[in-house]
Amino acid sequence: MSSMADDRALFSLxxxxxxxxxxxxPELIALQRRLQDALLQDQLSLxxxxxxxxxxxxxxxxxxxxxxxxxxxxxxxxARFIPVAERSDLILELGRHVLSRAxxxxxxxxxxxxEPVPVAVNVSGSELKQCDFADQIGxxxxxxxxxxxxxxxxxxxxxxxxxxxxxxxxxRAAGELGLGIALDDFxxxxxxxxxxxxxxxxxxxxxxxxxxxxxVDARDQRIVRAMVALAHSLRLKVIAEGVxxxxxxxxxxxxxxxxxxxxxxxRPMPAAGFAALLGARGCGG
Numbered sequence: 707m708s709s710m711a712d713d714r715a716l717f718s719l720x721x722x723x724x725x726x727x728x729x730x731x732p733e734l735i736a737l738q739r740r741l742q743d744a745l746l747q748d749q750l751s752l753x754x755x756x757x758x759x760x761x762x763x764x765x766x767x768x769x770x771x772x773x774x775x776x777x778x779x780x781x782x783x784x785a786r787f788i789p790v791a792e793r794s795d796l797i798l799e800l801g802r803h804v805l806s807r808a809x810x811x812x813x814x815x816x817x818x819x820x821e822p823v824p825v826a827v828n829v830s831g832s833e834l835k836q837c838d839f840a841d842q843i844g845x846x847x848x849x850x851x852x853x854x855x856x857x858x859x860x861x862x863x864x865x866x867x868x869x870x871x872x873x874x875x876x877x878r879a880a881g882e883l884g885l886g887i888a889l890d891d892f893x894x895x896x897x898x899x900x901x902x903x904x905x906x907x908x909x910x911x912x913x914x915x916x917x918x919x920x921x922v923d924a925r926d927q928r929i930v931r932a933m934v935a936l937a938h939s940l941r942l943k944v945i946a947e948g949v950x951x952x953x954x955x956x957x958x959x960x961x962x963x964x965x966x967x968x969x970x971x972x973r974p975m976p977a978a979g980f981a982a983l984l985g986a987r988g989c990g991g
Contacts, residue, residue, distance in 0.1 A: 738790050740776060745799055750774050752807050754825065754980040756972035757945060757965050760958060765987045766965055767824040767858065770808045771974050772800065792830065801833045805846055809857065811977050813850040820984040826858035826888060831865035835872050840879035847883065854884020860911065862890045863901065874904055881906045888945065893933060902940060910937045912963070914948025920961075921953035930961050938962070 744750055754768040774782040791797040808825050815822045833839060847854055859880055866873045877887050888909040889901075893916055912933055920926045930946075937944045946958045949968030958966065972983075 734790055737782075737787060738794065738796065740779070741774070741787055741791060741796060744774055744776065745796075745803065749776060750800075750803060751976075752804065752811065753974035753976055754811075755967060755974040756980065756983060757967045758971050760946070760955070760963050760966045763966075763971065765823055765983055767826065768980060769826045769828075769860065769967065770804060770811075771828075772804055773974075792832065795832075797830050797832045798836070801827075801830055802842065804828070805843065805857075806849075809846045809850040809852055812852050812856050814977070815981060815984060816852070818981065820981060821987070822856055822984060823987075824856050824858050824886060826860045826886075828860045828890070829865065831868050831873070834861065834865055834876050835869045836876070839876040840883065843880055843885065844883055855886070857884075858886040858888060860888045860890040864891075866901065866905075870901075870904070874906070878906045890947075893929070902936070902942075907942060909943040909945055909965075911945045911947050911967075914968075917946050917948050917954060917958070917968075918950075919954075921951065921957040927957065927961065930958070930963070934962050 751773050752770045753773055754770055756765055757767045757769065758764065759766050772784060772788075774784075774787055776782055788797075788800075791800050804827050808827050812822045812825055836842075843854075843857070847857070859877065861873070861877065881887055886909065887905070887907045888911055889905065889907050890911045891913045892910040893913055910933065912930060916926050916930055916933075920930055934944050943964040944962075945965040945967055946963045947967050949955055949958065949966050949970050951970060955966060955970060
């Protein structure tokens with residue numbers, strides 16, 4: 707593939723095949739109906755995974771992650787229900803739900819006298835194609851009376867590629883509202899390096915694929931070092947995702963990553979647990 711148009715064509719073919727498979731599976735159709743009910747019956751909740759400065763381990767920000775506990779199915783993995791939502795407008799409803807809940811939680815922490823850190827929400831390709839994307843964000847900021855810098859947006863190349871021009875314009879509009887933009891799963895997509903010059907991003911998130919075993923794999927070390935050098939040359943910060951061992955953390959420090967996220971430093975937690983982190987931060991902990 708030699709151009710963005712070629713990339714989009716390949717993406718469209720792959721997505722069509724994926725959606726056709728979902729449409730033909732009765733179990734997935736049933737899951738879609740249950741997900742619709744979950745939105746109405748308040749079965750969805752957010753957890754917050756902390757992101758820390760890789761050197762000081764001071765709390766820097768958080769990522770809001772959607773969870774679904776069904777009364778009969780139990781915990782339903784996002785890896786299972788997000789693809790189902792993406793085959794319909796449900797993904798737009800989920801996106802609005804997450805954005806609103808994240809903003810509401812930030813506002814609640816502020817009412818408790820805590821000093822929130824920025825919270826990132828994941829945004830789908832369908833959301834990025836909406837003409838009112840920035841207006842929705844602005845409305846949420848106004849509704850909950852929070853400044854834009856306390857919300858961040860994470861996007862993947864998968865979400866950008868179907869309408870790159872619209873997505874870029876929407877992300878720029880979000881940036882004008884004060885939101886920081888991060889490119890998630892960096893290095894796993896179609897043309898990571900090509901898109902960097904066009905996107906109004908402030909951070910790259912290096913995928914767990916390159917982090918797992920980086921302490922012992924010389925090739926992954928070279929790849930991460932190159933990613934970090936590129937990001938820093940563009941004045942972008944680097945977040946290493948999925949860090950699970952002290953040895954990985956030490957290696958990523960040596961490779962000059964800026965921030966760390968993973969089970970080693972903090973698992974996803976409910977709002978009350980994250981409030982305790984904010985409280986400790988306020989006390990100098």
